[in-house]
Amino acid sequence: MDYIIEYLPLIFDGFILTVGVSLFGIFAGLALGIILALGDSYGGRIISTLIRVYVEFFRGSPIIIQLFVFLYVIPTLLNFRIDPLIVGFSIFALNSAAYQKGYIKGAMDAVFEDQMTAGLSIGMSKPQIIFYVILPQALRIVIPAWSNEYCSLTKSTPALLVIGVRDLTAAATTIIGQTYRVLETYVFIAMIYLAWITVITKIMDIVYEKKRIPGIEISA
């Protein structure tokens, strides 16, 4: 395994990219996912339809094709240039938002009915109820699904190769191309993924436990 040491800088760059894109994707996707869930629930028919089209597009098409379209097709048609890194980060956020919108909306619908009535009965406005009552409950319910979403994002970053952005798996491919050591390289890279995902999953478990309120939990 000595040869690996030589490639550590390359592996490190790939790791940073994988972590960067997936973390950005999950957080930006959360913010956008909340907005989309609210828009779908309260935005009226037109906004709700647009949001559904958006969600269907990102959930229904391969990420590789999305990256390709946003880096080459759209800029060519509209005649502008865009940095592949920006496209990579954005597509991951937009993609994750489409999934997270579903989780958040589902959780909001689950807590909505009686909590909205209760909120109105004490004189709160609808936006206040959404902000102080519905979302705090819905987001707690979503945490376990969020953990899953992050794992899946982390392992989707190899797709970035199609736009020339190299992640951790791409680093492995490069190493194998130069050394022909397939098995040990893949095993080593897989261990890095495993370690990282284990750390993140543990952190999410701790967050879930810390934020958990008796009576608001999903039976996972």
Place this chain on the structure above:
Amino acid sequence: MLGEAEERKSWGYKEMTDIVMECKNLWKTYEQHLIAVKDVSLQIGEGDIKLIFGPSGSGKSTFLRCLAMLTPPDRGDILLRGECLTKAGTDLNKARTRIGFVFQQIYLFRHLTALGNVELALRRVLKLPKEEAEKRALEALEEVKMQEWSHHYPSQLSGGQQQRVGIARALARNPDIILLDEPTSALDPELTGEVIDTLRDLAKKGTTMLIVSHEMPFAREVADEMIFFDEGSIIETGPPEQFFTNPKSERAKKFMARLIKRTKRE
């Protein structure tokens, strides 16, 4: 205070300014054909305790929700201290801060402690500073004897305790009136007592209340007037004694007979 109110009642006399809540010719129809509330008019005076009872599905809950404008009525007027709530452009959120509502299914905010539940409206609607909101919330919890449980979440409380928090939540804003929709009927029989005791305390303090309930001994003890509701309309009103001894309408007579028989069995 109480003496004065008592005296007024004995004269059967009520000034116009005493009226806290009033509704005139209220109608509510569900899906065009199912009439839930049919031409109901009612007045509730300061310190009044009125009790609505009647068969299930007779529109009692819908009527109460209409009064709180949680389910807006189709036709008719609702006046809160002379101010019309059914007029277009009324700030309903503001109006609802003056109406306390207690639900049959309790509906506590599940992510907040007992204190948080009571405090929320004080902080976010009345915009009281944190300390004052907390102080008033604790006072309200004390009124329902729940101050020791203030840091428990709803799921950690029994049904009766939850409902007492529900009552404290309705009380904390000092509303003009409290509407209670079958506050004990979702509870196990052994838990209804503590909620009834709480309501009895409120009654003693002169709280204006409109209660939907079938707790007959309680009704007989505290109600100034009982209202028999059937098929969306008020069939008969009168003092409790009238219903317990000699209801005027045939339907009320039958219903009372059934209720009393059931109460005896229990």
